[in-house]
Amino acid sequence: MSRIRAPELPQNYDWLNTEKPFSLKQLRGRVVILDFWTYCCINCLHVLPDLKYLEQKYKDSVTVMGVHSAKFDNEKEIDNIRQAILRYDIEHPVLIDRDFRVWQEYAVRAYPTFAVIDPQGYVVTSLTGEGKRKILDEAIAKLIEQHQEKGTINFQEFDLILEKDKAPLITPLAFPGKVLATDSKL
DSSP, rough: OOOOOOOOOOOSEESSSSSSSSOTTTTTTEEEEEEEEOOOHHHHHHTTHHHHHHHHHHTTTTTEEEOOOOGGGGGGHHHHHHHHHHHOOOOOOEOGGGGGHHHHTOOOOOSSEEEETTSSSSSEEEEEEEOOOHHHHHHHHHHHHHHHHHHHOOOOOOOOHHHHHSSSSOOTTTTSOOOOOOOTOO
């Protein structure tokens, strides 16, 4: 069986939720999940709770990275992506994939797609669509077990400078979904 080395992430692109770009080389020893998404895709938003669950369950051995590949012009604007990160409480690094370069390097065809990279830097699987939490959870557990036996896993947590830490205080009304106006006489 041939193994495919994961293409390196561009260092000269914009990144959010981190002070500096991440490279796959520096993440060796960790399981990496690349989440190819865009903030106007409802299916991409539906998987965020699954990613948060996996990030928390495996915080010392898994790194989730969003790869924001904009479909529409307004989705390419950094501030719009930052606002989406704040609105949906995304707490992992997000690479802004200009011109679908990373999307093409990973042969992505649909939103959302997850590329799973093992601790040695090889793509081990790619999954498309919603409802993949159980499959990802099982794949991660198996990779951790295999790489513990090989001695190639690196258990450590990463500290990130999140957009919400840089932004002014976010209040419960910062991103209202619905507002109800009533007659004050009631």
